[in-house]
Amino acid sequence: MADDGMLLNFQLGTEPLKRQVKFTGGSWRDRRRAAKSARKASGAPAQPVNDDAEPAERAPKRQRVDGEDATPRSFKGRTSFEGWESAKGSGHGGHGGHDSGRGSRQVVSRLFSSNPAQKTAVEEDAKEWKAPQPTNAPLSDVANFGTLSLASRLVDELTKMNLERPTAIQKKVIPHLLSGSGDAFVQAETGSGKTFSYLLPMLHRVLQLSRDGKQIHRDSGVFGIIVSPTRELAKQTHTVLEQLIRPFPWLVSTAISGGESKKAEKSRIRKGVNFLVATPGRLADHIDNTKALTLSTVRWLILDEGDRLMDLGFEEDLKKTIDALKRVEVAQKTLNGTPLDLLPDRRVTVLCSATMKMNVQKLGEMSLADATFLAAEKDLDEPNHDQGVLKAPAQLHQLYTIVPAKLRLVTLISYLRSVFSRRGRTMKVIIFVSCADSVDFHYELLKDPRKPELPESLSKDAELISKTVSKAAYLTSPASPEVVLHRMHGSLAQAVRTATIKSFSACKQPSVLVTTDVSSRGLDIPSVELVIEYDPAFSFSDHIHRVGRTARAGRAGDAVLFLLPGSEEGYIELLKESTPPTPQSYESILERGLMTKLEFPVETSATPANGKSYHGKAEAMQLHLEQRILNDTRQLELARNGFKSHIRAYATHIKDERQHFDITELHLGHTAKSFGLREPPGGIGAGIERKAKSKNRTGRDKPAAAKGDGAARGDVDGVPDQKSTHDLFKRKSMMLMSAGADEFNIG
């Protein structure tokens, strides 16, 4: 799609607008010609023509509002966040006209016109979707964990945690690790309990060492190292491990990860630990620099989320760790008088990954020897299992909606409104967007500026989460409960990240987390019932992991994917290879979200001829949001940054899937509108990026994501784990700066 078809395609003026002559009568072409000649005559610079703006006769209700009087009538003096609700469908009042907000001349386009046609017919299935049997649930034909020969003390502990029967992957992995000394490659669905599948046998075997009056203690050595790609996952795994070892106070585990105090970690290691949960960069760092960390007792190396470890560019750090372990012999039969004979006689490496991508195979080659492939029986039976086709849990209801770019924001809000209108349900929703700047923009836009105070249950970390947790506006209606809004991405300080996730997890009220892919892996928040992929994932495997934050361990869950009309529709075929998704029209989302119980009656005169009164509501909401952004310098800045970073992130979809996410097809003007912007995209800085990306397509420049696609967006683990990302950013920034673009923040 060429740029000349672009909406809002003219420059922002810096001069305050002069009052203009208004031309009435005749056709819109006549009026435009007259306006042009008048400008020429007055010596005013010619206005670039907005070819995409609607001709007046096609938009009879549109008002051209000129000069200082540009604020749409229904919103004059009504820029408070709730203003749109009382606008009663008067969105027509300003749409399609010019606006002089902040002294600039801008065009506000209508939401429901000039949208690209959708190729896919959406026949919403009349019959209710019926969830198939859960595929990641505990097995009904296994009596309990005891049947897997686990120590009764551990089984008791599991019972206290309400875990009775193992899942399919636990039934496979636990016996393998309990008895042998062989490496394993573990592949299983999201939420199928992989964490317990490797923690339980390790613990069981270490507990067995305490016998005949001999007791394992914290300075008996490190027995197991678990490597996680993100700090959150490392912390979460550590929390689960802590829970399991609580009845055995002589055993100690610790988490070491980027963003934490190295000194404090060193001191904990010096005091003695038996299990280390680590992010790769920090682990490699300690192996190099912490003398107290001896590796000779290490019998298990668990590489969790192997594909993600590689995607994020941790290959070098992992190699360092693997090589260091290989260099150290596993020789001791006893340690400080404690016999180690019940441990594996060699070091066991377990590689967990949901996919068998090339980079995982490489990690396997680096780390595994004669590994056994372990997967649930039903996964092995899948016809295309060996091609690595990844499946979401069967009971996870996947939906998609094809939404024109201009309508994305109002559709998202409508979706959330209809979800939260169901009173009496605690509902947690995760919204994935492409980059950190987009997280920040949407969070600020959706938060309630009038109610900064948090629910009491969240007040413990009040200071840390003061900028990442807030009450939400727009998402609730008078009939629905209050919603708590959270934001999370890799650019936040670690303490803030941790406190935010804790808050989201503990929140007893309906809550939303707006986040990047930094939350797509491993995060286990049991009451997440809905995942919204507002921006599609950068790879299909990321999609599976994102949606896998719901429907865990046999529970139900929904996931909705927003796609744009056009090439993105091709992505639906890819989804079908895994789980056929249910289509949902954006019109029905708008209708449900905006007209529920007719809380916001639309004036008859404002009801469009087609009778779709929610169109008026949607226009009113969009107009209100745009106006709010325009009136708030900080919000405007966030919108611009969000838009720019989003466009840049869009170019980082993996090569195999880029045909569906063609940056040159992205309508920048319409996308700007989804960030509530009325400015020309070129003025904001995104056109430059698209040009740079077009160069990529012609092979003159390589995509920046050489170190892994996740790294390109910076959704990684921080210093020093972030080296690769830093390099990448440097390269990309240089490319952009040479083209005159601003600094940006993706990730």
Ligand SMILES: Nc1ncnc2c1ncn2[C@@H]1O[C@H](COP(=O)(O)OP(=O)(O)OP(=O)(O)O)[C@@H](O)[C@H]1O
């Ligand atoms: N046997 C079980 N019975 C009931 N719940 C279980 C069982 N095993 C694990 N769970 C629960 O299932 C959830 C998911 O477990 P876990 O995080 O280990 O899954 P996972 O396979 O690692 O998922 P992902 O691939 O998304 O990281 C956790 O809340 C865990 O407590």
